[in-house]
Amino acid sequence: MSSQTSQKVQDAEAWTDFCDLLKKAGDVILREDLDTSLFDRGEGLRYLSRLLRAGLFSFMENPGPTNPVLRPMPEGVRMGLDNPDNYYVSASVNPKLEYRIRGKRETIHYLSFAAQNQNFAARDKITGGAGHLNDSELKLDDEGYFEIHVSQKEKPGNWLRMTEHTRQILVRQTFLDRNKEKPIDAEIECLSSDGPPPPLDPDRVPGSLMGSAMYAIGCAQWFADWVMEFLQIxxxxxxxxxxxxxxxxxxxxxxxxxxxxxxxxxxxxxxxxxxxxxxxxxxxxxxxxxxxxxxxxxxxxxxxxxxxxxxxxxxxxxxxxxxxxxxxxxxxxxxxxxxxxxxxxxxxxxxxxxxxxxxxxxxxxxxxxxxxxx
The missing domain is CATH 2.60.120.600 (Domain of unknown function DUF1214, C-terminal domain)
Incomplete structure (x- = not known):
């Protein structure tokens, strides 16, 4: 990293830059084409705070693609017409690396795995889903356990295809009855890494802060544009x-x-x-x-x-x-x-x-x- 980046950390200018960028997130609340009331705008401000939590979770608190963990979104974060019957967990990945997901099917009604490019911090680069694998295709052993290989190169058995754009593994689990069904118990590991996550690199903090702000801005704009298309159709x-x-x-x-x-x-x-x-x-x-x-x-x-x-x-x-x-x-x-x-x-x-x-x-x-x- 450059000495300029280090200086932004040393004098906390990185925080000022983050706050200045984050102000732009409020622009989506003022969109006239959404015809929003005071109530809508109050929910909109809460929505932005939730998206920021999701952004900080993804960019600041994420252990990274060499030490991925399947984790749910922070409590209360909702977006993109999220399904009330779904339990979502995800992990960050690097398509240049290879991964393995292990777990037990349990009793959840519907289960699917997706290799996604949903980085809202870079809206122009979003390409959507690549590989998908659902429970009807999943090969299980006699006790209901499974193993999935995640890579760009095809593997035998259960394989989830990544592309050069993949940045996330998303697991959707759909309940028909939350009181009776049990979600999967699964973990993901990077096959190209060994050891714990490295200590924090101060030079990465400015980019992580800006990425968090861009995530909130990009996500809010992305789904607002999507919703406005409804009335056009x-x-x-x-x-x-x-x-x-x-x-x-x-x-x-x-x-x-x-x-x-x-x-x-x-x-x-x-x-x-x-x-x-x-x-x-x-x-x-x-x-x-x-x-x-x-x-x-x-x-x-x-x-x-x-x-x-x-x-x-x-x-x-x-x-x-x-x-x-x-x-x-x-x-x-x-x-x-x-x-x-x-x-x-x-x-x-x-x-x-x-x-x-x-x-x-x-x-x-x-x-x-x-x-x-x-």
């Missing part, structure tokens, strides 16, 4: 089915297809969604705020999945989105709470299916639902 309170390549670049699992839309409700209105789910491994519906953060699924009923929904005899179902429950008790499983929001984004996702039936959506008065809507 489909009207308010309607769905569109994104192009698979767009889904891949956004970092999506190729086994998952999502109907996406933007919703808005007055206090006396409800969104009625009728759909017949296709034959699939799993589906769910969720709401999120204008920043594409999932709602408080620990305390409110803000999503529903294929294991908990109430179906009609013909296999179809009706979902009701409203500010308060509008139906009898037996229909409450299909009611989605807006959690104090009057607008945001919504997603209906299928896992492992070839059919993508479009949901029928109607905006009605809440009293029509209570009176027994056809």
């Amino acid at each position: 489909a009207p308010l309170n309607h769905f569109h089915l994104p192009d698979p390549e767009k889904h891949r670049v956004m970092g999506g699992d190729p086994n998952v297809r999502m109907w996406l839309g933007m919703w808005k409700l007055e206090e006396d209105e409800a969104l009625v969604i009728d759909v017949t789910p296709p034959k699939c491994h799993y589906w769910n519906f969720q709401l999120a705020n204008i920043w594409a953060e999932s709602f408080d699924y620990e305390h409110r009923q803000v999503h529903v999945n294929s294991g908990h929904a109430i179906y009609r005899p013909d296999g179809s179902l009706r979902l009701i989105v409203s500010h308060e429950s509008a139906g009898p008790d037996e229909q409450d499983s299909n009611w989605i709470d807006t959690a104090g929001h009057d607008h945001g984004v919504m997603a209906l996702r299928w896992v492992r299916t070839q059919a993508h039936p479009k949901p029928e959506v109607r905006l009605v008065k809440i009293e029509q639902v209570r009176a027994g809507l056809d």
